[in-house]
Amino acid sequence: MTFFLEVLVGGLLSGAMYSLVALGFVLIFKASGVFNFAQGAMVLFSALTLVSLLEKGWNLWMCLGITLAGMVFLAYLIERIVLRPLVNQPPLALFLATIGLAFAIEGIAQAMWGTQVHGLNVGIPDVPLNVKGLLISEFDIFTGIIAAVLVAALALFFSKTRVGRALRAVADDHEAALTVGIPLRHIWVIVWAVAGIVALVAGIVWGSRVGVQFSLVLIAYKALPALILGGLDSVPGAIAGGLLIGASEKLAEVYVGPFVGGAIESWFPYMLALGFLLIRPEGLFGEVHIERV
Amino acid sequence: MIYREAGQFKATYSADQALFPIRQDQVGVAILLVIAYIVVPFVGNDYWLGSIFIPFLVLSLAALGLNILTGYAGQLSLGTAGFMAVGAFAAYNFAIRVPAIPLLLNFALSGLCAACVGILFGVPSLRIKGFYLAVATLASQFFIEWLFTRVGWFTNYSTSGVISAPPLSIFGHSLSSVWSRYVLTLAIVTVMALGAKNMVRSSVGRAWMAVRDMDVAAEVIGIRMLRTKLLAFGVSSFYCGVAGALWAFLYLGTVEPQAFDLARSFQILFMIIIGGVGSILGSFLGAAFIVLLPIFINIGSGMFGHAFRADTITQIELILFGGLIIFFLIVEPHGLARLWRIGKEKLRLWPFPY
Numbered sequence: 058m059t060f061f062l063e064v065l066v067g068g069l070l071s072g073a074m075y076s077l078v079a080l081g082f083v084l085i086f087k088a089s090g091v092f093n094f095a096q097g098a099m100v101l102f103s104a105l106t107l108v109s110l111l112e113k114g115w116n117l118w119m120c121l122g123i124t125l126a127g128m129v130f131l132a133y134l135i136e137r138i139v140l141r142p143l144v145n146q147p148p149l150a151l152f153l154a155t156i157g158l159a160f161a162i163e164g165i166a167q168a169m170w171g172t173q174v175h176g177l178n179v180g181i182p183d184v185p186l187n188v189k190g191l192l193i194s195e196f197d198i199f200t201g202i203i204a205a206v207l208v209a210a211l212a213l214f215f216s217k218t219r220v221g222r223a224l225r226a227v228a229d230d231h232e233a234a235l236t237v238g239i240p241l242r243h244i245w246v247i248v249w250a251v252a253g254i255v256a257l258v259a260g261i262v263w264g265s266r267v268g269v270q271f272s273l274v275l276i277a278y279k280a281l282p283a284l285i286l287g288g289l290d291s292v293p294g295a296i297a298g299g300l301l302i303g304a305s306e307k308l309a310e311v312y313v314g315p316f317v318g319g320a321i322e323s324w325f326p327y328m329l330a331l332g333f334l335l336i337r338p339e340g341l342f343g344e345v346h347i348e349r350v
Numbered sequence: 351m352i353y354r355e356a357g358q359f360k361a362t363y364s365a366d367q368a369l370f371p372i373r374q375d376q377v378g379v380a381i382l383l384v385i386a387y388i389v390v391p392f393v394g395n396d397y398w399l400g401s402i403f404i405p406f407l408v409l410s411l412a413a414l415g416l417n418i419l420t421g422y423a424g425q426l427s428l429g430t431a432g433f434m435a436v437g438a439f440a441a442y443n444f445a446i447r448v449p450a451i452p453l454l455l456n457f458a459l460s461g462l463c464a465a466c467v468g469i470l471f472g473v474p475s476l477r478i479k480g481f482y483l484a485v486a487t488l489a490s491q492f493f494i495e496w497l498f499t500r501v502g503w504f505t506n507y508s509t510s511g512v513i514s515a516p517p518l519s520i521f522g523h524s525l526s527s528v529w530s531r532y533v534l535t536l537a538i539v540t541v542m543a544l545g546a547k548n549m550v551r552s553s554v555g556r557a558w559m560a561v562r563d564m565d566v567a568a569e570v571i572g573i574r575m576l577r578t579k580l581l582a583f584g585v586s587s588f589y590c591g592v593a594g595a596l597w598a599f600l601y602l603g604t605v606e607p608q609a610f611d612l613a614r615s616f617q618i619l620f621m622i623i624i625g626g627v628g629s630i631l632g633s634f635l636g637a638a639f640i641v642l643l644p645i646f647i648n649i650g651s652g653m654f655g656h657a658f659r660a661d662t663i664t665q666i667e668l669i670l671f672g673g674l675i676i677f678f679l680i681v682e683p684h685g686l687a688r689l690w691r692i693g694k695e696k697l698r699l700w701p702f703p704y
Contacts, residue, residue, distance in 0.1 A: 154680075157671070158676060172661050317500075327489035349566070
């Protein structure tokens with residue numbers, strides 16, 4: 058039983074890390090209707106930038122500041138080069154464009170900072186804690202707290218601020234938002250910059266965990282099932298999806314994996330998400346669209 | 351002037367419904383086939399035939415498969431390489447377990463296996479739509495890759511997980527020379543491409559396009575969703591499966607499951623974006639572009655005296671591919687095929703612009 062609980066809690070906490078990445082996807086989708094496939098690449102880009110600056114021996118806060126500025130600048134470039142010419146194109150075209158963007162960012166990040174593996178240490182403690190007989194990593198709890206804080210902040214931002222409401226209007230309909238005077242360009246820069254910041258947070262957490270390297274891009278493929286399971290346009294959905302995926306994936310790996318050859322973590326989350334989607338095609342918390350001819 | 355169809359009268363229904371109704375097209379296709387079947391094998395050396403033309407043709411076939419599903423039926427799939435893997439491993443298992451099956455039948459059967467798997471993974475498309483479906487198709491990609499890596503039966507318990515094609519022969523002729531493999535690949539691709547061109551203008555193809563444009567509306571006018579969507583998944587996977595079998599047997603000879611990873615799926619997706627979504631010709635143009643681009647990059651880096659390291663070239667490739675995708679989506683969303691169509695319009699008047 059203790060073992061079961063340990064696996065469950067470990068899974069839930071690693072699920073929080075998936076949620077962090079899924080959150081970036083949700084933000085951009087909610088605010089601009091773009092399914093941003095480049096989120097994983099942005100995580101890599103931010104983490105690589107930060108770690109390379111740190112390795113120059115600079116102050117941590119200065120490096121964080123420069124990386125943040127870099128992510129905002131990246132958001133500006135993306136809006137200028139990719140999004141602006143594609144206003145009012147079908148969502149599919151924008152999605153494909155972000156796939157191209159993902160490749161370009163991966164290439165640029167590695168061309169700028171090299172391909173070697175970096176260790177990242179920003180001072181997050183990583184000691185196993187003993188909570189009533191369960192061994193839980195302090196690092197994981199820290200991640201959970203970060204995720205919770207981010208979600209709370211974003212929820213407030215979306216529902217209480219002027220910019221947040223403008224973002225939701227843009228997501229509903231680009232043209233209608235433009236008509237009522239919402240400056241689309243600024244809004245897009247803002248939302249991509251916010252997603253870039255979320256990517257940086259995810260990059261720091263994941264980078265401290267597994268090292269900063271090209272495979273950081275692959276964690277996006279862990280976040281995707283969490284994303285569709287929770288619903289593309291729901292912040293709570295990203296969290297719930299991440300936790301659900303994290304817990305069930307670890308449990309499945311431990312209890313089912315050995316019977317079918319192991320390493321089922323690569324596809325199990327997708328099958329789980331697929332199963333849920335068959336019952337609720339919009340994900341658990343996604344907005345239900347009524348299609349009309 | 352050159353490309354003007356004026357004066358070409360159709361006297362029979364069959365002439366009117368021909369696959370290439372315009373004489374210039376007929377001549378053009380005939381010349382293309384003569385070049386492909388006769389000129390290329392005689393002029394090209396083993397390197398060109400084996401390392402450029404065969405992969406180009408096989409990838410065109412896979413792109414054709416994806417184009418049927420994404421370009422015509424409108425279901426975005428990120429799992430193309432998974433279906434290619436099914437084809438490749440099915441072909442291998444047929445070849446070693448039932449050696450009596452002739453090669454062409456083997457390819458057809460592997461295509462059918464891939465089609466069955468494709469239909470299976472296509473079932474959710476009846477309920478899940480749009481981006482949810484695109485992400486869900488990743489399930490097939492990851493599951494199939496895992497299956498062939500982890501379950502030993504499929505690789506005949508080979509320790510390295512690599513499958514090797516047995517010595518191939520067709521109608522008693524051995525396929526040991528590159529030349530013969532090229533001609534066989536070309537023949538299969540020609541037949542299947544013409545088949546696809548015919549299919550997309552039939553009632554099936556029209557139903558696919560109706561589903562692509564708006565599936566609720568299509569359902570309202572009486573198109574059966576179940577049949578149409580699953581047929582699209584089946585036919586598309588059949589093409590991808592045959593492409594996978596050709597990739598394993600006629601191109602590489604030995605192949606591991608990782609040859610059909612997500613990067614391959616994206617490569618094929620890029621082919622149809624650059625070539626033209628919803629165009630048979632575009633599948634070929636896109637495949638040619640994507641196959642040739644790395645070669646040109648290599649030549650280009652050679653001009654600078656190989657000043658770039660190998661990983662720099664990989665990064666340049668990534669940036670170029672990503673940039674090109676964005677460029678095409680902005681400037682010409684219908685891809686190279688659309689440029690060709692514009693060219694034909696121009697040729698109608700040229701060189702007398704009145």
